[in-house]
Amino acid sequence: MKRLMLSWLLLTSLMFGAKPELMLLQEWDGQDVSGWLMSEKMDGVRAYWDGQKLISRGGVELAAPAWFTEGFPPFAVDGELWSKRGDFETIISIVKKKEPHDGWKNIAFYAFDVPNENGGLIQRLVKLEYYLKLNQADYLKVAKQFTCKDNDDLKRFLTEVEKGGGEGVVVRNPDTKYVVKRDPNSLKVKSFQDAECEVVEHHKGEGKYKNSFGSLTCKTDDGVMFDIGSGFSDAERKNPPAIGAKITYKFQEMTKGGKPRFPIYMRIKEEI
Incomplete structure (x- = not known):
């Protein structure tokens, strides 16, 4: 039995691998970020x-075709698989397939850090940019970084991104090391916050939606219950998230009672 268990653990580790240790973002609280680097937060x-293969945040080796990663560097790169704004469902459908396929031609890997390189963020990215000048990697790009003049400049950039359908902005201190935790x-930076909850009940709609799905009740991990009735497409109203599904929603702020104010459905939460 012990030998069987060890064999199962070995097989599991080979299938899923270890989750990569990644830098995680904190929420901007209005602090001065003059001189920091800002970029669009890709959805x-x-x-x-890792220098040889692409791994998801959850530790799954992604089935990227060999031609997709051809020319990628022999050192680690942290980034986002992305195509364009508002295209998350297409992106996730491409990367979650278990076998390589031509759909990968529609996305690219946008690098925003080189974790194991010394120096600040600019120096780390310079190493990758220099490598790409000497080596052709058609599907590896460096995410554009802009110097933030002051907080008003950050708000202007955020407005520009959100008006164009973007998710938000990432702002980073260019002089600090890469750390594998939530990093101040x-x-x-977003106008809306986002979070996850579990669907517990469906409700029929009113008016134009009186004969179809109108809203749902969901529950957070803390047990807070609330309804979401907006953000659903017509297709999603015909086929709403199933009871028990985890969904992502956005909201403006929390009420005094601890519920999200003006919650809006975004999508089913997909784990890879």
Whole structure:
């Protein structure tokens, strides 16, 4: 039995691998970020290139075709698999398939850090940019970084991104090292916050939706219950998230009672 258990553990580790240790973002609380670097927060799939293969945040080796990763560097790169704004469902459908396929031609790997390189963020990215000048990697790109003049400049950039359908902005201190935890020197900036909850009940709609799905009740991990009735497409109202499904929603702020104010459905939460 002990030998069987060890064999099963070995097989599991080979199938899924260890989760990569990644830098995670904190929420911007209004602090001064003058001189920091800002970039668009891509609404794609986080991935880690370990020098040989692409791994998801959850530790799954992604089935990227050999031609997709051709020319990728022999060192680690942290980034996002992305195509364009508002295309998350397409991106996730491409990368979650178990076999390589031509759908990968529609996305690219956008690098925003080189974790094991010394120096600040600019120095780390310079190493990758220099490598790409000497080596052709058609599907590896460096995410554009802009210097933030002051907090008003950050708000202007955020407005520009969100008006264009983008998710938000990432702002990072260029002088700090890459750390594998939630980092106060790496911040996400959005007009809306987002979170996850579990669907517990469906409700019929009113008005134009009186004969179909109208809203749902969901529950957070803390047991807080609330309803979400907006953000659903017509297709999603015909086929709403199943009871028991985990979904992602966005909201403006919390009420005094601890519920999200003006929650809006975004998508089913997909884990890779």
